[in-house]
Amino acid sequence: MAPEDASKDPIVVVEDLTTTYGGKRVLEGVSFEVYRGERFLILGESGCGKSTLLKHMLGLAQPTSGRVTIEGVDIVGAEEEDLERLRLRCGVLFQSGGLFGSMTLFDNVAMPLREHTDLPESMIRDIVRMKLGMVELSGFDNHLPSELSGGMKKRGGIARAMAMDPEILFLDEPSAALDPVTAAELDLLMEEINEGMGTTMVIVTQDLSSVLEIGSRCIVIGKKERGIIAQGDPRRLREEATDQRVLGFFNRRPPQAEGDGMAGR
Amino acid sequence: MDGYEVTHEGERGGEVTIHVAGRIALDTVGEVRAELDRVMEELEPSRLIVELSDITFMDSTGALIIFELERSAERSSIPVERRNPSEAIRGMMSLLKRQALDAEPVREARTDLGLLQGLGRTSLEVYEDVVGTLTFLGEFILSSLYAVRHPRLFRLRDTFKQVGRVGMEGLPLVGVICFMLGFVVALMAFDELRRYGGISVLPTVVTKAMVKQFGPLITAILVAGRSGSAFAAEIATMQINDEVDALRIMGFNPVRFLALPRVLATVLVLPILSVYGNLLGIFGGLVIGVADAGMSLMSYIQGIPGAVTMADGLESLVKSAVFGALVAGIGCQRGFRARRSPEEVGTSTTSAVVSAIFLILFTDALAALVVSRLGI
Numbered sequence: 001m002a003p004e005d006a007s008k009d010p011i012v013v014v015e016d017l018t019t020t021y022g023g024k025r026v027l028e029g030v031s032f033e034v035y036r037g038e039r040f041l042i043l044g045e046s047g048c049g050k051s052t053l054l055k056h057m058l059g060l061a062q063p064t065s066g067r068v069t070i071e072g073v074d075i076v077g078a079e080e081e082d083l084e085r086l087r088l089r090c091g092v093l094f095q096s097g098g099l100f101g102s103m104t105l106f107d108n109v110a111m112p113l114r115e116h117t118d119l120p121e122s123m124i125r126d127i128v129r130m131k132l133g134m135v136e137l138s139g140f141d142n143h144l145p146s147e148l149s150g151g152m153k154k155r156g157g158i159a160r161a162m163a164m165d166p167e168i169l170f171l172d173e174p175s176a177a178l179d180p181v182t183a184a185e186l187d188l189l190m191e192e193i194n195e196g197m198g199t200t201m202v203i204v205t206q207d208l209s210s211v212l213e214i215g216s217r218c219i220v221i222g223k224k225e226r227g228i229i230a231q232g233d234p235r236r237l238r239e240e241a242t243d244q245r246v247l248g249f250f251n252r253r254p255p256q257a258e259g260d261g262m263a264g265r
Numbered sequence: 266m267d268g269y270e271v272t273h274e275g276e277r278g279g280e281v282t283i284h285v286a287g288r289i290a291l292d293t294v295g296e297v298r299a300e301l302d303r304v305m306e307e308l309e310p311s312r313l314i315v316e317l318s319d320i321t322f323m324d325s326t327g328a329l330i331i332f333e334l335e336r337s338a339e340r341s342s343i344p345v346e347r348r349n350p351s352e353a354i355r356g357m358m359s360l361l362k363r364q365a366l367d368a369e370p371v372r373e374a375r376t377d378l379g380l381l382q383g384l385g386r387t388s389l390e391v392y393e394d395v396v397g398t399l400t401f402l403g404e405f406i407l408s409s410l411y412a413v414r415h416p417r418l419f420r421l422r423d424t425f426k427q428v429g430r431v432g433m434e435g436l437p438l439v440g441v442i443c444f445m446l447g448f449v450v451a452l453m454a455f456d457e458l459r460r461y462g463g464i465s466v467l468p469t470v471v472t473k474a475m476v477k478q479f480g481p482l483i484t485a486i487l488v489a490g491r492s493g494s495a496f497a498a499e500i501a502t503m504q505i506n507d508e509v510d511a512l513r514i515m516g517f518n519p520v521r522f523l524a525l526p527r528v529l530a531t532v533l534v535l536p537i538l539s540v541y542g543n544l545l546g547i548f549g550g551l552v553i554g555v556a557d558a559g560m561s562l563m564s565y566i567q568g569i570p571g572a573v574t575m576a577d578g579l580e581s582l583v584k585s586a587v588f589g590a591l592v593a594g595i596g597c598q599r600g601f602r603a604r605r606s607p608e609e610v611g612t613s614t615t616s617a618v619v620s621a622i623f624l625i626l627f628t629d630a631l632a633a634l635v636v637s638r639l640g641i
Contacts, residue, residue, distance in 0.1 A: 058514060059514075060510055060513060060514070083516075084516055087514065087515065087516045090514075092511070092514045094507035094510060094511055095507065096505075096506050096507050097506075097507070098506065098507040098508055098510065098511035099506075099508070099511075100503075100508050100511070101502070101503070101506060101508065111515070112515055115515070115516075115517075116516070
């Protein structure tokens with residue numbers, strides 16, 4: 001299950017990240033590392049800032065202070081060339097799939113290849129077909145995203161994110177809005193990609209069964225603390241966490257409700 | 266029983282027991298409460314016992330009445346005791362939180378702004394809007410300059426696609442409207458000219474009106490409604506679907522990728538559409554000239570070239586190009602400005618059209634002023 005042989009080699013380093021949104025501090029002093037080859041999860045209650053954290057790790061938002069380093073490159077202050085090279089090594093699956101609605105599935109997956117490489121079209125066609133096959137979407141080349149189901153859109157998004165064989169794959173709530181079976185299939189795909197290609201995965205998720213199935217290490221973000229309230233192996237945290245909220249999260253148990261107290265007085 | 270019953274025992278000023286019985290639900294609570302209030306007022310108990318054993322049915326509103334009774338008693342420092350609620354009633358009451366009745370809202374209610382404040386807020390919004398638009402303009406200019414220096418980044422195929430699209434979208438609309446416009450102008454002019462025997466001037470009037478003013482203006486407004494709004498809607502929708510973020514992640518500049526082809530295409534197409542519109546307007550006038558004014562085809566056509574100078578024609582084309590930039594630019598900017606919710610697609614579309622029309626008319630007035638001052 002967990003890739004025990006993942007090297008302790010940090011591929012993503014977040015240092016002292018602080019961000020504000022609309023005048024309010026969302027995250028303060030967040031620091032952690034993602035090791036090469038692992039399946040790293042970012043968890044937390046709704047509104048705790050995990051999607052915001054991911055956006056900062058992707059360079060889609062600027063922190064108020066702190067640093068994000070990917071493969072040794074500080075993405076906040078980096079030169080355009082370094083950023084360009086870095087982008088080729090990262091793939092992203094957005095929550096809604098992020099496929100371009102005006103292009104076919106084939107063109108979507110081919111896009112990074114066409115833009116960033118000089119490969120001939122015939123080679124690109126083979127690569128795209130192979131990626132589509134990898135995510136079990138063979139034959140849907142000429143379908144538009146609007147003609148695909150939710151699960152298929154996500155798999156299409158993964159195919160595009162994997163087009164250039166990135167070293168890191170970032171996924172924003174991959175199981176959101178999926179039925180349990182499709183979500184499980186997606187989990188299996190992520191596991192296969194990680195174990196078969198050694199791709200490091202950074203996954204923001206709320207899907208508990210997914211967390212316990214495929215996560216190797218995780219951090220839990222607390223809304224009140226604006227930072228990390230727990231980290232480690234999710235299965236261990238489920239048994240041994242000391243914070244009630246963390247225990248509640250992993251065991252799908254709401255905090256004890258404070259009742260009216262007037263019942264049967 | 267389907268009704269309710271409220272009875273009481275006890276003396277005024279002493280311990281009072283109120284029996285609430287029967288059906289205490291939404292349809293009876295009005296009367297029950299009135300009864301309870303009456304009892305409390307008449308007897309002014311020093312201690313209150315609420316007997317619930319004979320309640321046959323109670324819903325949450327019924328429970329609320331009991332809560333209210335208890336609360337008002339407590340406020341008057343009268344000790345209250347609930348007696349013998351059935352299991353169903355106990356279950357219902359434990360579900361409801363009495364504290365919720367007194368829970369103050371975290372945030373104040375939004376009051377309607379007075380006229381002055383409303384005016385102030387609108388002014389601020391307009392100011393922010395202007396700033397946002399200028400920012401976009403800056404980004405756009407920078408992206409375009411960058412594309413000029415790195416031609417490989419320039420999306421030629423996309424631009425051609427947009428040229429075809431804006432052209433196709435505009436042809437039927439501009440054709441019909443400009444034809445009708447020329448038609449109406451000729452009709453009205455004919456009415457006046459007839460009196461002074463100046464019918465032969467008709468083609469001149471129509472041509473001048475179309476080329477110098479209406480052609481470029483109306484064409485631009487139509488294209489704003491047809492294509493400018495579409496640009497806003499497309500880009501706003503892409504924001505919602507994370508497509509714009511995906512572009513950024515893949516190393517593309519969204520302004521260069523999405524806005525530049527659309528703006529360039531519109532700048533190229535609008536002058537052509539304006540000329541086409543002008544021609545159709547002149548043709549509309551022709552119909553009136555021949556049918557109503559009894560002019561011959563030749564005499565009408567002969568009146569056209571003398572109506573406008575090369576300078577007029579050039580001015581018309583330049584104005585169209587500028588309008589094109591405005592229409593497409595505002596359309597794209599409104600799309601980028603949209604926040605990620607479906608309603609924003611609608612508001613950005615409307616805003617794109619309204620703002621474009623405003624800018625077009627403003628620029629047109631400015632152009633007229635400049636031209637007259639420069640004596641062109």
